[in-house]
Amino acid sequence: MSRIVYVIACGALAVAILSGLAQGQQAPPFATTKVDGTDNVYIFRYGGGQAMFIVTSAGVIATDPIGYGRPQAVTTYLEEIKKITSQPIRYVIYSHHHFDHIAGGKPFKDAGATFVSHRRAKDRLAVLKDPHTVLPDETFDDKRTIRLGNTTLDLTYMGLNHSDSTIVMTLPREKIIFTVDTVPVGGFLGRGMIDSYPLEWEEFLKKLTAMDWERLIPGHPGAGGRLGTKQDAQDVLGLLQHASAEVKVAAQEGKCWDGVEREMKLPKYASWPGYEAGLPFVLRRFCGLWGRGT
Numbered sequence: 379m380s381r382i383v384y385v386i387a388c389g390a391l392a393v394a395i396l397s398g399l400a401q402g403q404q405a406p407p408f409a410t411t412k413v414d415g416t417d418n419v420y421i422f423r424y425g426g427g428q429a430m431f432i433v434t435s436a437g438v439i440a441t442d443p444i445g446y447g448r449p450q451a452v453t454t455y456l457e458e459i460k461k462i463t464s465q466p467i468r469y470v471i472y473s474h475h476h477f478d479h480i481a482g483g484k485p486f487k488d489a490g491a492t493f494v495s496h497r498r499a500k501d502r503l504a505v506l507k508d509p510h511t512v513l514p515d516e517t518f519d520d521k522r523t524i525r526l527g528n529t530t531l532d533l534t535y536m537g538l539n540h541s542d543s544t545i546v547m548t549l550p551r552e553k554i555i556f557t558v559d560t561v562p563v564g565g566f567l568g569r570g571m572i573d574s575y576p577l578e579w580e581e582f583l584k585k586l587t588a589m590d591w592e593r594l595i596p597g598h599p600g601a602g603g604r605l606g607t608k609q610d611a612q613d614v615l616g617l618l619q620h621a622s623a624e625v626k627v628a629a630q631e632g633k634c635w636d637g638v639e640r641e642m643k644l645p646k647y648a649s650w651p652g653y654e655a656g657l658p659f660v661l662r663r664f665c666g667l668w669g670r671g672t
């Protein structure tokens with residue numbers, strides 16, 4: 379597979395990376411970027427997925443291994459960290475339980491890292507026994523703070539949203555958050571709707587917007603590779619509310635599943651990257667909610 383095809387296959391949002399490049403250039407398969415204005419906060423991107431890591435004076439805090447179906451991503455992730463520091467990797471924090479973000483962590487485990495997740499992520503993983511996904515060593519329910527070297531990282535669970543195990547990782551000093559699949563930066567929603575909780579997701583976004591932060595690192599690169607803002611969170615809230623209201627009317631007229639899935643469009647969002655590919659997932663999820671009660 380060519381690099382371009384591979385990146386596109388990783389998700390509709392990845393197309394946005396390409397749109398940020400001059401015509402004729404190819405997105406490199408991976409990249410490690412220090413976040414502007416920080417001393418030690420990095421983004422590791424591989425294909426269409428990305429994770430945050432923080433280098434401290436007492437070791438590295440890594441997040442999602444992003445190695446589903448591609449163990450090379452994890453090997454590369456470790457190599458990229460080693461280019462920056464000889465400090466040991468002390469933690470791997472899971473953003474949520476979805477394998478596209480957390481599979482492949484064994485090399486981090488072998489390097490001695492302690493794996494941390496929300497309790498529900500571990501509960502699910504313990505049942506599924508995915509051979510490629512490391513079980514968390516430690517879990518929490520509402521909040522946990524990781525202090526390492528000169529860094530404080532707050533882990534917060536704010537209820538159901540894109541999944542039932544998604545947390546928000548906050549660097550209070552830097553006013554940066556890392557939250558995965560809850561705010562697609564500059565793009566439409568898509569496959570991530572499948573097992574989501576749309577009504578609770580709206581409440582989550584309101585709480586997220588009320589928190590003290592300025593920049594959001596997403597789990598898939600934002601449009602043009604940019605970071606997210608509170609405006610992006612509000613835009614996604616608006617999208618969820620709009621789609622929900624539109625489907626609700628049709629659902630209560632008995633038009634779910636087929637009528638809505640065949641005919642409904644959301645023209646207000648037609649220009650958003652990922653709209654065509656994502657619309658069926660959005661409509662199906664809201665038909666599930668308003669046409670079925672789920």
Ligand SMILES: [Zn+2]
Pocket residue numbers: 474476540541558559570
């Ligand atoms: Zn997810």
